Amino acid sequence: MSGAETGRQAAPAAARPAPDGASAGHEVLAVVFQIRGDRLCVLLWRRARPPYEEHWALPGGRLGGAEGLDGSIRRQLAQKVDVRDLAHLEQLETRGDPCRHPRGRILATAYLGLVPAGIDPVVPEDTGWHPAVDLPDMGFDHADIVHSGRRRLRAKLSYTNIGFALAPPEFTVSQLSRYYSAALGHDVAATNLRRVLLRRGQIEETGGSVASGRSGGRPAALFRFRTRRLEITDAFAVLRPPAGS
Amino acid sequence: MSGAETGRQAAPAAARPAPDGASAGHEVLAVVFQIRGDRLCVLLWRRARPPYEEHWALPGGRLGGAEGLDGSIRRQLAQKVDVRDLAHLEQLETRGDPCRHPRGRILATAYLGLVPAGIDPVVPEDTGWHPAVDLPDMGFDHADIVHSGRRRLRAKLSYTNIGFALAPPEFTVSQLSRYYSAALGHDVAATNLRRVLLRRGQIEETGGSVASGRSGGRPAALFRFRTRRLEITDAFAVLRPPAGS
DNA sequence: GCAAAAGTGTTGGTGGTACACCCATGG
DNA sequence: CCATGGGTGTACCACCAACACTTTTGC
Structure with missing residues (x-):
């Protein structure tokens, strides 16, 4: 591996970076959200050693040599925090500040994952759910990444059907409005939410009732x-586009 | 400037860090768009050697050891294709399929860059602008990445003021409607575009006229x-959010 | 005057919030 | 029959597409 096709270069001197200290490492992280008790929570684990000992961090880890980014974060969530019930997973952003990791140059690609309300995955001892609006002390740039995740979720709730990944398979409109409220951070009236989501064809009645x-x-x-x-x-x-097209 | 790609030299042991064989390399690419002759064009360069000899590729290259991702793509665009007039630059996505590069595992973080219409940066011999709707044979996953860029641009034209990065400093509404048409891929009536952008406070009259x-x-x-x-x-x-908040 | 291009007025539709009101149930 | 929460009807408003109409220019 490691072909190293160097692309082109103009100014030999400048373009020749350090003996290719380039990417010494790449990690994959996940912002995993779930609505718990009417609050938007994110899954974090507590670091036991430096750097950032005692601080909280996003789940994830080094990218394996033969796996893709998506596969890697899925694997790590399953292996390390026993989360297998992701209803949605999408790439969020990649951070590459040379100083983001005190141990050296480590790039991080972050994902946004969603676990439907109502299930309660077994997570390890050092791992727990924290309200996204009240984060504990976090290491690295992870708090920033959580905020990116919140922004992405908020936006997509407004123009996609991503709510399916927050809600359980069946729900009442008033439950759903609480999930939306928690994720958006403001009240959502059930009366109108029903109409909006019905008009858009996002939800339908199951026939059952509670x-x-x-x-x-x-x-x-x-x-x-x-x-x-x-x-x-x-x-x-x-x-x-204009009507006639 | 910057002619052909200089020798690729297999990165020495330096690139061999990750204990677990993780990321052997990381490159940064850019989808640089400009409206030229009422068409949305993307900046590509023609590869002179394998892999993908004679195919076209996105500008970019290896990430240097001490630079951030944003800094890296800015540097490479300036050095390699002499593009310094980016009015906008944002991260698009990171591709990590282990097979995306025949030479081995190379991750790529792609950016979206916009050059305002009307200027004509001097680009190297092997580099040129191609209509985004009619791409030449492209290597790697670069054609896919161009499509991601188009989708992103289309979306942002609808809910942000990103048009500022496509238009020159001053313009008439009918010119602007042609830029929007080219970027969106459908007709945009000048009469309504004016009202929409004025209502949103995006544009204002300079006082001058043509x-x-x-x-x-x-x-x-x-x-x-x-x-x-x-x-x-x-x-x-x-x-x-509800009105009273 | 006539053609051409810019700019304005107006209409109609869509899709949203807010709020009053009706419906079904438990005590 | 009353309180409680679910569900419907409706008024109102913002925003936009379409199109007719007016304005300003060159010839």
């Missing part, structure tokens, strides 16, 4: 997402 | 973008 609680109230209808694959449901409001 | 051509017509007013930094001008139509 008995009312002891305090009464009309039984709630159950819904499900029509598909569990990411789709863009709201092409941008503006600048779409 | 004399009409020999065929007559009312002189066109000149406009400029109010800012040349990326801003989201159209928060998603849906699911915004």
Whole structure:
């Protein structure tokens, strides 16, 4: 391996970086979110040794020699924190600041992963869920990466059906509105959320319903997402192609 | 400047760090777009040797040991293709398929760069602009990456002010509508584009105007973008916070 | 005056929030 | 029958596409 096709270079002197100290290492990280108790939480583990001893960090690790980036983060989440129930996974960004890791030059490609509400994966002792709005002390640039993940999730909730990855297979509209509230960080009225998602064809009634609680109230209808694959449901409001095309 | 690619020399043991055989190399690429002659074009260079001899490729190259990703692609564009007038640059995606490069495992982080219309950077002999809708034979996964870039640009034209990076400092609305048409791939009516961008506060009149051509017509007013930094001008139509907050 | 290109006014549709109101259930 | 929560109907508004119309120029 390690062919090293150097691309082209103009100014020999400058272009010839250090004896190719180039990428000495590459790691893959994941921002894994789940709604727990009406709050958006992220999965973190606590570092037991330096650097950043006692700080919290994103799950992930070194990229293996023969695996792709997606495969690598899936493997590491399964092996290290026993998370196998990702309903959605997408690449977030790659950080390459030479100083981001005190041990030397390590690039990191971060992913956004979503676990549906309601399930409770068994995670190791040193691993836990933390509210995304109230992060503990975190090492490296990981807190920044969590914020990127939140922004991405917020945006996609608005124009895709990504809600399927936050909600369990069946849910009532009022439950769903709580998931949206938690992820978006502001109130979402159930009454309108129902109409928006129905109009867009994102959700449909299952036919079932849920008995009312002891305090009464009309039984709630159950819904499900029509598909569990990411789709863009709201092409941008503006600048779409003219009708006749 | 910068002629052909100078010898590739297999990176010595230096590139051999990762204990687990992890990342042997990392390159940085750029999809640089410019509107030329009412078409969206991308900057490519023609490979003189294998792999993919005679095919076209995205500009870029190995990441230097002491530079960040952004810095690296800026440096390489400046040195290798003499492009220094990027009005916008953002990270696109990172590809890590172990087989994407026949010479071995090389990760690639791709950027999207935009050069305003009207300027004509001097580029090397083997480098040229190609219509993005009619790409020549391209090596590696570079054609895919160009498509990612187009999708990203199209989306951002709809909800940000990224048009500032396609247009020259001053322009008429009808010119601007041609830039938008080229980048979006469909007609954009000048009459409505003007209103949309004015309402959103993206553009403003400079006061100047352009004399009409020999065929007559009312002189066109000149406009400029109010800012040349990326801003989201159209928060998603849906699911915004309630009014009272 | 006539053609050409820029710019304005207006209409109609879509898709959203807000809020009043009706429905089904438990006590 | 009342409180509680689910569900529907409707008013209103922002935003945009389409198109007719007006303005300003060259010839």
